[in-house]
Amino acid sequence: MAAVTSLSFSALGQSSERKVPAPTTRSFASAFEAFRFRANFYAVGVRSSSRSSRMVVQCMSSATAKYVPTVSETKMNFLKEYKRPIPSIYNTVLQELMVQQHLMRYKRTYRYDAVFALGFVTVYDQLMDGYPSDEDRDTIFKVYIKALREDPEQYRKDAKMLEEWARSQTASSLVEFSSREGEVEGILKDIAERAEGKGSFSYSRFFAIGLFRLLELANATEPTILEKLCAALNISKRSVDRDLDVYRNLLTKLVQAKELLKEYVDREKKKREERVESQKANEAITKCLGEYNYSGQ
Numbered sequence: 001m002a003a004v005t006s007l008s009f010s011a012l013g014q015s016s017e018r019k020v021p022a023p024t025t026r027s028f029a030s031a032f033e034a035f036r037f038r039a040n041f042y043a044v045g046v047r048s049s050s051r052s053s054r055m056v057v058q059c060m061s062s063a064t065a066k067y068v069p070t071v072s073e074t075k076m077n078f079l080k081e082y083k084r085p086i087p088s089i090y091n092t093v094l095q096e097l098m099v100q101q102h103l104m105r106y107k108r109t110y111r112y113d114a115v116f117a118l119g120f121v122t123v124y125d126q127l128m129d130g131y132p133s134d135e136d137r138d139t140i141f142k143v144y145i146k147a148l149r150e151d152p153e154q155y156r157k158d159a160k161m162l163e164e165w166a167r168s169q170t171a172s173s174l175v176e177f178s179s180r181e182g183e184v185e186g187i188l189k190d191i192a193e194r195a196e197g198k199g200s201f202s203y204s205r206f207f208a209i210g211l212f213r214l215l216e217l218a219n220a221t222e223p224t225i226l227e228k229l230c231a232a233l234n235i236s237k238r239s240v241d242r243d244l245d246v247y248r249n250l251l252t253k254l255v256q257a258k259e260l261l262k263e264y265v266d267r268e269k270k271k272r273e274e275r276v277e278s279q280k281a282n283e284a285i286t287k288c289l290g291e292y293n294y295s296g297q
Helices: 009-013 025-032 071-081 088-105 114-127 134-147 152-167 171-175 183-198 205-217 223-233 237-295
Strands: none
Touching: 071 088, 071 134, 088 114, 088 134, 088 237, 114 152, 114 183, 114 205, 114 237, 134 152, 152 183, 152 205, 171 223, 183 223, 205 223, 205 237, 223 237
16 A cells, blocks of 8 residues: 555545446445444443453543443434434435444543544544534534543544644654643653553544644645654554545545535426426416406407
């Protein structure tokens, strides 16, 4: 797999010139198949070991730490709180995303961190871009995170904090976080220690995307900077390269499908307008003929 080249994050959402056959929900599902998370997951319904129950898991209470809900329960939690219909073009991807994040969320080594949060927020905002209602999109986000028994406000807060921090960084200051003090620097140091084996750490594509978002905001998207940051965090750059490539391809397919859907909606809207105009014309002609016949009597 070739290394990720210099590329702004916004470019990840740009579509290629190649057209896909049709904007069906099935095409979205197949596009999302590649966006899976590598891990050894909990067997649903199996009681946690004493070792796992002692693990510190941020954004999860001690009560829930001993119980692993099923995927169906997570989905049901979402559906109970959000009862409005979701357009299939978004719902298909959202449901698949929820399944994958559920498996990550209840993995034995899972521990929430701000980079993971930034990655998920970035993914969600990209995938839900163009949603008919901004208010509904925000509500879906909150209900989605709560269905996973986590705090949506914490996700947004941490993502915003990292974004603001990254905008004030340079390529060199970003990779030299370990030599400085600060809230974000402390978060990155903790991640590096856990990734090195001194605590629980579970790598994911959300984490990879969070890293790249930091680099993009710091205007430091050169592959060499990414390599240095991965080394400082004790993360495999090869895994990050692969996952960013998968995500880029996913976004390309999603953008293409959204474009085709928009074209379809526009065509249907035009047809409806033409039918209305035709009906009005027919009614006008009928009215004129009626008046003509009446005057001729």
